[in-house]
Amino acid sequence: MKVIVMGCGRVGEAVSTLLAEDGHDVTVIDKDAKALARLGARFRGHTVRGVGFDRDVLIEAGIQRAEAFAATSASDSVNIVAARVARNMFSVPRVVARLFDPRRAEIYQRLGLVTMSSTEWGAGRIRELLTHDELDPVLTLGNGEAKVMSIEVPTQLVGRMVRDLTVAGELIVVSITRSGMAFLPMLGTEFRRGDLLHLAASAAGMQRIESLLGISR
Numbered sequence: 779m780k781v782i783v784m785g786c787g788r789v790g791e792a793v794s795t796l797l798a799e800d801g802h803d804v805t806v807i808d809k810d811a812k813a814l815a816r817l818g819a820r821f822r823g824h825t826v827r828g829v830g831f832d833r834d835v836l837i838e839a840g841i842q843r844a845e846a847f848a849a850t851s852a853s854d855s856v857n858i859v860a861a862r863v864a865r866n867m868f869s870v871p872r873v874v875a876r877l878f879d880p881r882r883a884e885i886y887q888r889l890g891l892v893t894m895s896s897t898e899w900g901a902g903r904i905r906e907l908l909t910h911d912e913l914d915p916v917l918t919l920g921n922g923e924a925k926v927m928s929i930e931v932p933t934q935l936v937g938r939m940v941r942d943l944t945v946a947g948e949l950i951v952v953s954i955t956r957s958g959m960a961f962l963p964m965l966g967t968e969f970r971r972g973d974l975l976h977l978a979a980s981a982a983g984m985q986r987i988e989s990l991l992g993i994s995r
Contacts, residue, residue, distance in 0.1 A: 785851030
């Protein structure tokens with residue numbers, strides 16, 4: 779997949795490196811040559827120096843062939859402009875903009891632009907680590923509104939069924955790993971001692987989930 783990453787700060791550098799290591803064709807844009815240099819000689823992608831929403835710079839980076847575009851600079855305004863240019867002018871199918879202000883993220887999401895607020899996500903992640911340490915989030919979705927967690931089945935649930943741990947709109951048992959093998963359970967699947975549960979949960983319902991799992995803060 780052809781991917782363009784606009785902004786080579788810490789987030790942009792990390793995203794670009796991961797995508798390149800996964801085998802994607804990555805081009806990074808930044809106006810600061812020193813920022814681009816931090817990618818190092820081992821970086822498998824390409825770099826373009828310039829302003830990330832400038833039409834000529836984007837064309838040089840290959841935006842006309844791009845399947846994905848990530849705006850990860852330190853400026854919310856720059857990220858929004860670049861993301862909108864990529865989506866509206868060049869019709870890039872997948873566009874994500876990183877924003878620091880969660881209020882602005884919500885506004886642009888209403889306009890149909892995919893955004894990720896690092897401030898809100900980070901605050902939510904810290905809250906998880908401080909208050910839900912017995913639940914291990916393995917994946918956080920959106921800005922933390924939903925998450926996938928793993929937990930060894932609590933003693934009080936052994937012998938009970940998946941339907942007993944299912945709450946519409948709040949909690950779903952996605953998979954169970956038993957004896958080293960994962961499978962997708964049915965509502966009538968019985969929990970066994972040693973089962974590792976993967977749960978998809980709503981952040982808004984964490985207190986109720988803790989109660990069902992018998993976890994106390």
